[in-house]
Amino acid sequence: MSNPIPTSPRGEPTREALVRAAIDVFGRDGFDAASTRAISDAAGVNQALIGYHFGGKPGLYLAALRFIATSVSTRLGPLVESIEARLAADGRARGKKVAAHSLAALQALLEAFVGMLASDESAAWARLILREQQSPSAGFDVLYDGFMHRILGAVSELVARAQDRGATAAECKLTAFTIIGQAVVFRAARAAVMREMQWRQLGAGELDGIRAQLRRNIAAIVQAEP
Amino acid sequence: MSNPIPTSPRGEPTREALVRAAIDVFGRDGFDAASTRAISDAAGVNQALIGYHFGGKPGLYLAALRFIATSVSTRLGPLVESIEARLAADGRARGKKVAAHSLAALQALLEAFVGMLASDESAAWARLILREQQSPSAGFDVLYDGFMHRILGAVSELVARAQDRGATAAECKLTAFTIIGQAVVFRAARAAVMREMQWRQLGAGELDGIRAQLRRNIAAIVQAEP
DNA sequence: GTCTATAGTCGGATAGAC
Protein backbone atom coordinates (compact mmCIF):
# COMPACT_ATOMS: atom_id res chain seq x y z
CA MET A 1 0.00 0.00 0.00
CA SER A 2 2.01 2.98 1.20
CA ASN A 3 5.64 2.52 0.25
CA PRO A 4 8.37 3.30 2.76
CA ILE A 5 9.59 6.87 2.81
CA PRO A 6 12.29 7.41 0.17
CA THR A 7 15.49 8.16 2.01
CA SER A 8 17.50 9.92 -0.64
CA PRO A 9 19.17 13.01 0.87
CA ARG A 10 18.13 15.06 -2.13
CA GLY A 11 14.47 14.89 -1.05
CA GLU A 12 15.11 15.60 2.63
CA PRO A 13 14.35 19.35 2.53
CA THR A 14 11.08 18.57 0.78
CA ARG A 15 10.10 16.00 3.43
CA GLU A 16 10.92 18.34 6.29
CA ALA A 17 9.03 21.25 4.71
CA LEU A 18 6.01 19.00 4.20
CA VAL A 19 6.11 17.70 7.78
CA ARG A 20 6.36 21.18 9.27
CA ALA A 21 3.51 22.43 7.11
CA ALA A 22 1.51 19.29 7.93
CA ILE A 23 1.77 19.89 11.68
CA ASP A 24 0.42 23.38 11.17
CA VAL A 25 -2.42 22.53 8.80
CA PHE A 26 -3.46 19.24 10.46
CA GLY A 27 -3.40 21.00 13.84
CA ARG A 28 -5.56 23.83 12.59
CA ASP A 29 -8.06 21.88 10.49
CA GLY A 30 -7.96 18.28 11.68
CA PHE A 31 -7.05 15.29 9.54
CA ASP A 32 -10.09 15.22 7.30
CA ALA A 33 -10.51 18.93 6.75
CA ALA A 34 -6.83 19.49 6.10
CA SER A 35 -6.23 19.33 2.36
CA THR A 36 -3.04 18.03 0.87
CA ARG A 37 -3.13 21.08 -1.39
CA ALA A 38 -3.06 23.44 1.59
CA ILE A 39 -0.14 21.51 3.06
CA SER A 40 1.89 21.37 -0.15
CA ASP A 41 1.21 25.07 -0.80
CA ALA A 42 2.34 25.99 2.72
CA ALA A 43 5.43 23.86 2.24
CA GLY A 44 6.10 25.43 -1.15
CA VAL A 45 6.28 22.09 -2.95
CA ASN A 46 4.14 20.20 -5.39
CA GLN A 47 1.07 18.39 -4.15
CA ALA A 48 1.98 15.11 -5.83
CA LEU A 49 5.15 14.88 -3.72
CA ILE A 50 3.08 13.93 -0.68
CA GLY A 51 2.19 10.68 -2.38
CA TYR A 52 5.75 10.13 -3.49
CA HIS A 53 7.42 10.78 -0.12
CA PHE A 54 4.84 9.60 2.39
CA GLY A 55 2.59 7.27 0.42
CA GLY A 56 -0.35 9.60 0.94
CA LYS A 57 -2.12 11.83 3.43
CA PRO A 58 -2.21 9.27 6.30
CA GLY A 59 1.52 8.61 5.97
CA LEU A 60 2.24 12.31 6.19
CA TYR A 61 0.03 12.54 9.26
CA LEU A 62 2.00 9.83 11.07
CA ALA A 63 5.26 11.48 10.07
CA ALA A 64 3.98 14.72 11.60
CA LEU A 65 3.18 12.97 14.90
CA ARG A 66 6.64 11.38 14.93
CA PHE A 67 8.19 14.78 14.36
CA ILE A 68 6.24 16.19 17.31
CA ALA A 69 7.32 13.36 19.61
CA THR A 70 10.92 14.01 18.64
CA SER A 71 10.56 17.76 19.18
CA VAL A 72 9.11 17.36 22.66
CA SER A 73 11.76 14.82 23.56
CA THR A 74 14.46 17.18 22.39
CA ARG A 75 13.02 20.02 24.44
CA LEU A 76 12.26 18.19 27.70
CA GLY A 77 14.44 15.11 27.33
CA PRO A 78 17.62 16.41 29.00
CA LEU A 79 15.71 17.63 32.06
CA VAL A 80 13.76 14.38 32.31
CA GLU A 81 16.96 12.37 31.96
CA SER A 82 18.68 14.25 34.77
CA ILE A 83 15.63 13.68 36.94
CA GLU A 84 15.56 9.98 36.10
CA ALA A 85 19.26 9.74 36.96
CA ARG A 86 18.64 11.36 40.31
CA LEU A 87 15.67 9.07 40.99
CA ALA A 88 17.82 6.05 40.21
CA ALA A 89 20.68 7.33 42.37
CA ASP A 90 18.38 7.91 45.33
CA GLY A 91 17.01 4.40 44.97
CA ARG A 92 14.68 3.59 47.83
CA ALA A 93 16.00 6.36 50.04
CA ARG A 94 13.33 8.67 51.47
CA GLY A 95 13.16 11.49 53.99
CA LYS A 96 13.20 15.27 54.15
CA LYS A 97 16.19 15.70 51.91
CA VAL A 98 14.84 13.52 49.11
CA ALA A 99 11.44 15.19 49.50
CA ALA A 100 12.98 18.65 49.19
CA HIS A 101 14.91 18.02 46.01
CA SER A 102 12.04 16.03 44.54
CA LEU A 103 9.77 19.03 45.06
CA ALA A 104 12.34 21.31 43.45
CA ALA A 105 12.68 18.95 40.48
CA LEU A 106 8.90 18.74 40.16
CA GLN A 107 8.63 22.50 40.09
CA ALA A 108 11.44 22.79 37.57
CA LEU A 109 9.90 20.18 35.29
CA LEU A 110 6.51 21.86 35.30
CA GLU A 111 8.01 25.27 34.72
CA ALA A 112 9.77 23.87 31.67
CA PHE A 113 6.57 22.14 30.60
CA VAL A 114 4.39 25.23 30.84
CA GLY A 115 7.09 27.25 29.11
CA MET A 116 6.85 24.85 26.22
CA LEU A 117 3.06 25.04 26.19
CA ALA A 118 3.18 28.82 26.26
CA SER A 119 5.52 29.15 23.28
CA ASP A 120 4.14 30.08 19.89
CA GLU A 121 6.00 27.27 18.16
CA SER A 122 4.18 24.73 20.33
CA ALA A 123 0.76 26.05 19.35
CA ALA A 124 0.48 24.00 16.18
CA TRP A 125 1.52 20.65 17.57
CA ALA A 126 -0.36 21.23 20.81
CA ARG A 127 -3.50 21.51 18.70
CA LEU A 128 -2.69 18.20 17.05
CA ILE A 129 -2.07 16.52 20.41
CA LEU A 130 -5.34 17.82 21.86
CA ARG A 131 -7.17 16.46 18.83
CA GLU A 132 -5.58 13.06 19.30
CA GLN A 133 -6.56 13.07 22.97
CA GLN A 134 -10.17 13.77 22.11
CA SER A 135 -10.45 11.23 19.32
CA PRO A 136 -7.39 8.99 19.45
CA SER A 137 -6.36 7.51 16.11
CA ALA A 138 -3.72 4.86 15.56
CA GLY A 139 -1.25 7.72 15.78
CA PHE A 140 -1.90 8.32 19.47
CA ASP A 141 0.56 5.55 20.28
CA VAL A 142 3.31 7.57 18.65
CA LEU A 143 2.65 10.38 21.11
CA TYR A 144 2.03 8.29 24.22
CA ASP A 145 5.02 6.01 23.73
CA GLY A 146 7.10 8.85 22.34
CA PHE A 147 7.04 11.16 25.36
CA MET A 148 3.81 11.16 27.39
CA HIS A 149 4.39 7.96 29.30
CA ARG A 150 7.90 8.93 30.24
CA ILE A 151 7.02 12.43 31.47
CA LEU A 152 4.00 11.15 33.38
CA GLY A 153 6.18 8.54 35.05
CA ALA A 154 8.73 11.13 36.12
CA VAL A 155 6.07 13.46 37.52
CA SER A 156 4.32 10.65 39.41
CA GLU A 157 7.56 9.41 40.92
CA LEU A 158 8.56 12.92 41.97
CA VAL A 159 5.16 13.38 43.59
CA ALA A 160 5.60 10.14 45.52
CA ARG A 161 8.98 11.22 46.89
CA ALA A 162 8.07 14.86 47.48
CA GLN A 163 5.06 13.83 49.54
CA ASP A 164 6.77 10.99 51.38
CA ARG A 165 3.58 9.65 52.88
CA GLY A 166 2.54 6.19 51.84
CA ALA A 167 0.39 7.27 48.92
CA THR A 168 -0.33 4.51 46.41
CA ALA A 169 1.07 4.66 42.89
CA ALA A 170 -2.43 5.30 41.57
CA GLU A 171 -2.87 8.24 43.94
CA CYS A 172 0.45 9.69 42.85
CA LYS A 173 -0.51 9.34 39.18
CA LEU A 174 -3.79 11.13 39.87
CA THR A 175 -1.91 13.89 41.66
CA ALA A 176 0.47 14.02 38.70
CA PHE A 177 -2.44 14.61 36.31
CA THR A 178 -3.91 17.38 38.44
CA ILE A 179 -0.51 19.06 38.52
CA ILE A 180 0.01 18.67 34.80
CA GLY A 181 -3.51 19.94 34.24
CA GLN A 182 -2.55 23.22 35.83
CA ALA A 183 -0.05 23.74 33.04
CA VAL A 184 -2.12 22.20 30.25
CA VAL A 185 -5.03 24.55 30.91
CA PHE A 186 -2.98 27.45 29.62
CA ARG A 187 -2.86 25.76 26.25
CA ALA A 188 -6.15 23.86 26.20
CA ALA A 189 -8.20 26.84 27.37
CA ARG A 190 -5.96 29.51 25.94
CA ALA A 191 -8.74 31.58 24.39
CA ALA A 192 -10.63 31.77 27.68
CA VAL A 193 -7.44 32.59 29.60
CA MET A 194 -6.53 35.46 27.28
CA ARG A 195 -10.01 36.92 27.44
CA GLU A 196 -10.56 36.52 31.16
CA MET A 197 -7.09 37.76 32.11
CA GLN A 198 -7.44 40.55 29.54
CA TRP A 199 -4.03 39.64 28.16
CA ARG A 200 -3.05 40.76 24.68
CA GLN A 201 -0.28 38.21 24.54
CA LEU A 202 1.17 35.43 26.63
CA GLY A 203 4.73 36.69 26.86
CA ALA A 204 7.58 36.53 29.34
CA GLY A 205 5.81 38.60 31.99
CA GLU A 206 2.61 36.57 31.90
CA LEU A 207 4.62 33.35 31.89
CA ASP A 208 6.48 34.44 35.03
CA GLY A 209 3.17 34.90 36.81
CA ILE A 210 1.97 31.48 35.71
CA ARG A 211 5.21 29.85 36.84
CA ALA A 212 5.08 31.48 40.26
CA GLN A 213 1.51 30.27 40.61
CA LEU A 214 2.50 26.73 39.61
CA ARG A 215 5.46 26.67 42.04
CA ARG A 216 3.21 27.75 44.89
CA ASN A 217 0.43 25.29 44.04
CA ILE A 218 2.76 22.33 43.62
CA ALA A 219 4.46 23.00 46.96
CA ALA A 220 1.09 23.37 48.66
CA ILE A 221 -0.24 20.14 47.19
CA VAL A 222 2.70 17.89 48.02
CA GLN A 223 3.27 19.42 51.46
CA ALA A 224 -0.36 19.36 52.58
CA GLU A 225 -1.21 17.14 55.53
CA PRO A 226 -2.99 13.95 54.50
CA MET B 1 -27.93 35.90 3.50
CA SER B 2 -28.99 33.28 6.02
CA ASN B 3 -32.63 33.76 6.83
CA PRO B 4 -33.78 33.66 10.43
CA ILE B 5 -34.65 30.25 11.80
CA PRO B 6 -38.27 29.35 11.00
CA THR B 7 -40.11 29.17 14.29
CA SER B 8 -43.07 27.03 13.42
CA PRO B 9 -43.64 24.43 16.16
CA ARG B 10 -44.08 21.75 13.53
CA GLY B 11 -40.39 21.93 12.63
CA GLU B 12 -39.13 21.99 16.22
CA PRO B 13 -38.33 18.27 16.50
CA THR B 14 -36.35 18.49 13.27
CA ARG B 15 -34.35 21.45 14.50
CA GLU B 16 -33.52 19.78 17.80
CA ALA B 17 -32.52 16.53 16.14
CA LEU B 18 -30.25 18.44 13.79
CA VAL B 19 -28.65 20.44 16.60
CA ARG B 20 -27.98 17.34 18.70
CA ALA B 21 -26.48 15.51 15.74
CA ALA B 22 -24.49 18.62 14.82
CA ILE B 23 -22.85 18.80 18.25
CA ASP B 24 -21.76 15.22 17.87
CA VAL B 25 -20.48 15.41 14.31
CA PHE B 26 -18.92 18.88 14.54
CA GLY B 27 -17.26 17.86 17.80
CA ARG B 28 -15.86 14.71 16.27
CA ASP B 29 -14.79 16.04 12.86
CA GLY B 30 -14.48 19.78 13.20
CA PHE B 31 -16.43 22.36 11.22
CA ASP B 32 -14.89 21.80 7.79
CA ALA B 33 -14.60 18.03 7.86
CA ALA B 34 -18.11 17.55 9.22
CA SER B 35 -20.46 16.99 6.30
CA THR B 36 -24.02 18.19 6.34
CA ARG B 37 -24.95 14.79 4.98
CA ALA B 38 -23.42 13.03 7.99
CA ILE B 39 -25.31 15.38 10.30
CA SER B 40 -28.66 14.99 8.56
CA ASP B 41 -28.20 11.21 8.41
CA ALA B 42 -27.42 11.08 12.14
CA ALA B 43 -30.46 13.24 12.82
CA GLY B 44 -32.62 11.07 10.60
CA VAL B 45 -33.83 13.97 8.50
CA ASN B 46 -33.25 15.22 4.99
CA GLN B 47 -30.06 17.04 4.17
CA ALA B 48 -31.84 19.95 2.52
CA LEU B 49 -33.55 20.81 5.82
CA ILE B 50 -30.30 22.25 7.19
CA GLY B 51 -30.54 25.00 4.65
CA TYR B 52 -34.19 25.55 5.32
CA HIS B 53 -33.97 25.73 9.13
CA PHE B 54 -30.55 27.22 9.74
CA GLY B 55 -29.67 28.95 6.48
CA GLY B 56 -26.71 26.63 6.00
CA LYS B 57 -23.88 24.86 7.71
CA PRO B 58 -22.52 27.92 9.59
CA GLY B 59 -25.97 28.69 10.98
CA LEU B 60 -26.31 25.16 12.28
CA TYR B 61 -22.86 25.42 13.88
CA LEU B 62 -23.83 28.55 15.81
CA ALA B 63 -27.09 26.91 16.88
CA ALA B 64 -25.07 23.97 18.21
CA LEU B 65 -22.85 26.29 20.27
CA ARG B 66 -25.92 28.05 21.65
CA PHE B 67 -27.40 24.71 22.63
CA ILE B 68 -24.19 23.80 24.48
CA ALA B 69 -24.16 27.10 26.37
CA THR B 70 -27.74 26.48 27.42
CA SER B 71 -26.98 22.89 28.48
CA VAL B 72 -24.05 23.90 30.67
CA SER B 73 -26.05 26.72 32.19
CA THR B 74 -28.86 24.32 33.00
CA ARG B 75 -26.45 21.88 34.63
CA LEU B 76 -24.30 24.29 36.66
CA GLY B 77 -26.55 27.34 36.75
CA PRO B 78 -28.43 26.61 39.99
CA LEU B 79 -25.21 25.94 41.91
CA VAL B 80 -23.56 29.05 40.51
CA GLU B 81 -26.63 31.11 41.34
CA SER B 82 -26.66 29.96 44.96
CA ILE B 83 -22.96 30.80 45.19
CA GLU B 84 -23.51 34.24 43.69
CA ALA B 85 -26.34 34.84 46.16
CA ARG B 86 -24.07 33.92 49.05
CA LEU B 87 -21.28 36.12 47.71
CA ALA B 88 -23.69 39.03 47.47
CA ALA B 89 -25.08 38.38 50.96
CA ASP B 90 -21.60 38.31 52.48
CA GLY B 91 -20.77 41.55 50.73
CA ARG B 92 -17.40 42.83 51.90
CA ALA B 93 -17.33 40.63 54.99
CA ARG B 94 -14.19 38.50 55.35
CA GLY B 95 -12.66 36.25 57.98
CA LYS B 96 -12.45 32.61 58.95
CA LYS B 97 -16.12 31.90 58.60
CA VAL B 98 -16.38 33.38 55.11
CA ALA B 99 -13.15 31.64 54.13
CA ALA B 100 -14.44 28.27 55.33
CA HIS B 101 -17.72 28.36 53.44
CA SER B 102 -16.03 29.83 50.39
CA LEU B 103 -13.64 26.89 50.35
CA ALA B 104 -16.53 24.47 50.71
CA ALA B 105 -18.39 26.18 47.87
CA LEU B 106 -15.28 26.11 45.71
CA GLN B 107 -14.88 22.41 46.29
CA ALA B 108 -18.55 21.76 45.59
CA LEU B 109 -18.44 23.78 42.36
CA LEU B 110 -15.40 21.93 41.07
CA GLU B 111 -16.80 18.57 42.00
CA ALA B 112 -19.90 19.41 39.98
CA PHE B 113 -17.71 20.70 37.15
CA VAL B 114 -15.53 17.60 36.93
CA GLY B 115 -18.62 15.42 37.18
CA MET B 116 -19.95 17.18 34.12
CA LEU B 117 -16.65 16.77 32.28
CA ALA B 118 -16.54 13.09 33.18
CA SER B 119 -20.00 12.31 31.86
CA ASP B 120 -20.41 10.63 28.51
CA GLU B 121 -23.03 13.11 27.37
CA SER B 122 -20.51 15.93 27.78
CA ALA B 123 -17.93 14.25 25.56
CA ALA B 124 -19.34 15.59 22.31
CA TRP B 125 -19.73 19.20 23.31
CA ALA B 126 -16.47 19.20 25.26
CA ARG B 127 -14.77 18.32 22.01
CA LEU B 128 -16.42 21.28 20.33
CA ILE B 129 -15.42 23.64 23.13
CA LEU B 130 -11.80 22.49 23.04
CA ARG B 131 -11.75 23.09 19.30
CA GLU B 132 -13.06 26.60 19.77
CA GLN B 133 -10.43 27.27 22.42
CA GLN B 134 -7.67 26.21 20.07
CA SER B 135 -8.91 28.12 17.04
CA PRO B 136 -11.63 30.48 18.17
CA SER B 137 -14.23 31.31 15.55
CA ALA B 138 -16.92 33.94 15.81
CA GLY B 139 -18.84 31.33 17.80
CA PHE B 140 -16.44 31.47 20.73
CA ASP B 141 -18.34 34.48 22.05
CA VAL B 142 -21.42 32.33 22.41
CA LEU B 143 -19.51 30.05 24.77
CA TYR B 144 -17.58 32.69 26.67
CA ASP B 145 -20.54 34.98 27.23
CA GLY B 146 -22.89 32.04 27.66
CA PHE B 147 -21.24 30.40 30.65
CA MET B 148 -17.45 30.62 30.82
CA HIS B 149 -17.18 34.17 32.07
CA ARG B 150 -19.75 33.61 34.75
CA ILE B 151 -18.20 30.41 36.11
CA LEU B 152 -14.70 31.87 36.00
CA GLY B 153 -15.93 34.88 37.94
CA ALA B 154 -17.49 32.71 40.63
CA VAL B 155 -14.36 30.57 41.00
CA SER B 156 -12.06 33.61 41.18
CA GLU B 157 -14.22 35.31 43.77
CA LEU B 158 -14.40 32.15 45.89
CA VAL B 159 -10.61 31.85 45.69
CA ALA B 160 -10.23 35.43 46.89
CA ARG B 161 -12.46 34.85 49.91
CA ALA B 162 -11.20 31.38 50.74
CA GLN B 163 -7.61 32.63 50.81
CA ASP B 164 -8.39 35.86 52.63
CA ARG B 165 -4.95 37.34 52.04
CA GLY B 166 -4.74 40.44 49.93
CA ALA B 167 -4.20 38.64 46.62
CA THR B 168 -4.96 40.79 43.58
CA ALA B 169 -7.88 40.01 41.32
CA ALA B 170 -5.43 38.91 38.61
CA GLU B 171 -3.74 36.50 41.01
CA CYS B 172 -7.08 35.03 42.00
CA LYS B 173 -8.03 34.58 38.36
CA LEU B 174 -4.75 32.79 37.71
CA THR B 175 -5.38 30.56 40.72
CA ALA B 176 -8.88 29.94 39.38
CA PHE B 177 -7.48 28.72 36.06
CA THR B 178 -5.01 26.38 37.73
CA ILE B 179 -7.85 24.94 39.80
CA ILE B 180 -10.14 24.58 36.80
CA GLY B 181 -7.26 23.04 34.88
CA GLN B 182 -7.16 20.21 37.39
CA ALA B 183 -10.68 19.28 36.34
CA VAL B 184 -10.31 20.09 32.64
CA VAL B 185 -7.31 17.77 32.27
CA PHE B 186 -9.58 14.78 32.76
CA ARG B 187 -11.40 15.75 29.59
CA ALA B 188 -8.65 17.43 27.57
CA ALA B 189 -6.14 14.63 28.18
CA ARG B 190 -8.65 11.84 28.61
CA ALA B 191 -6.86 9.35 26.37
CA ALA B 192 -3.58 9.74 28.29
CA VAL B 193 -5.41 9.50 31.63
CA MET B 194 -7.15 6.28 30.70
CA ARG B 195 -3.98 4.69 29.45
CA GLU B 196 -1.70 5.83 32.25
CA MET B 197 -4.20 4.99 35.01
CA GLN B 198 -5.02 1.73 33.23
CA TRP B 199 -8.70 2.51 33.54
CA ARG B 200 -11.19 0.75 31.29
CA GLN B 201 -13.84 3.38 32.00
CA LEU B 202 -14.21 6.60 33.90
CA GLY B 203 -17.16 5.59 36.07
CA ALA B 204 -18.44 6.42 39.53
CA GLY B 205 -15.49 4.83 41.33
CA GLU B 206 -12.86 6.63 39.30
CA LEU B 207 -14.79 9.89 39.59
CA ASP B 208 -14.82 9.58 43.39
CA GLY B 209 -11.05 9.31 43.41
CA ILE B 210 -10.71 12.37 41.18
CA ARG B 211 -13.07 14.37 43.37
CA ALA B 212 -11.20 13.47 46.55
CA GLN B 213 -7.97 14.54 44.88
CA LEU B 214 -9.51 17.83 43.78
CA ARG B 215 -10.91 18.55 47.26
CA ARG B 216 -7.51 17.96 48.81
CA ASN B 217 -5.63 20.04 46.23
CA ILE B 218 -8.04 22.97 46.40
CA ALA B 219 -7.86 23.10 50.18
CA ALA B 220 -4.06 22.90 50.08
CA ILE B 221 -3.80 25.68 47.50
CA VAL B 222 -6.07 28.21 49.19
CA GLN B 223 -4.81 27.46 52.71
CA ALA B 224 -1.10 27.54 51.87
CA GLU B 225 0.94 30.27 53.48
CA PRO B 226 1.87 33.09 51.09
C1' DG C 1 12.82 13.91 -7.68
C1' DT C 2 9.59 16.98 -9.41
C1' DC C 3 6.17 18.49 -12.28
C1' DT C 4 1.29 18.84 -15.04
C1' DA C 5 -2.97 16.90 -16.03
C1' DT C 6 -6.84 14.35 -14.95
C1' DA C 7 -9.89 10.59 -13.28
C1' DG C 8 -13.12 9.68 -9.76
C1' DT C 9 -15.40 10.98 -5.50
C1' DC C 10 -17.77 13.81 -2.39
C1' DG C 11 -18.84 18.26 -0.53
C1' DG C 12 -22.66 22.40 0.19
C1' DA C 13 -26.31 24.68 -1.74
C1' DT C 14 -30.67 25.09 -4.10
C1' DA C 15 -34.73 24.51 -7.40
C1' DG C 16 -39.00 22.64 -7.50
C1' DA C 17 -42.55 18.83 -6.65
C1' DC C 18 -45.57 17.42 -2.98
Add this chain to the structure above:
DNA sequence: GTCTATCCGACTATAGAC
Protein backbone atom coordinates in the same frame (compact mmCIF):
# COMPACT_ATOMS: atom_id res chain seq x y z
C1' DG D 1 -42.24 21.56 6.22
C1' DT D 2 -40.15 17.90 3.81
C1' DC D 3 -38.55 15.57 0.00
C1' DT D 4 -35.72 14.32 -4.67
C1' DA D 5 -32.58 15.70 -8.02
C1' DT D 6 -28.84 18.21 -9.50
C1' DC D 7 -25.26 21.85 -10.17
C1' DC D 8 -20.71 23.04 -9.38
C1' DG D 9 -16.60 23.31 -6.89
C1' DA D 10 -12.85 20.97 -4.21
C1' DC D 11 -10.80 17.03 -2.81
C1' DT D 12 -7.20 12.68 -3.07
C1' DA D 13 -4.71 9.86 -5.77
C1' DT D 14 -2.20 8.67 -9.82
C1' DA D 15 -0.41 8.36 -14.64
C1' DG D 16 3.12 9.96 -17.30
C1' DA D 17 6.33 13.74 -19.16
C1' DC D 18 10.64 15.80 -17.90
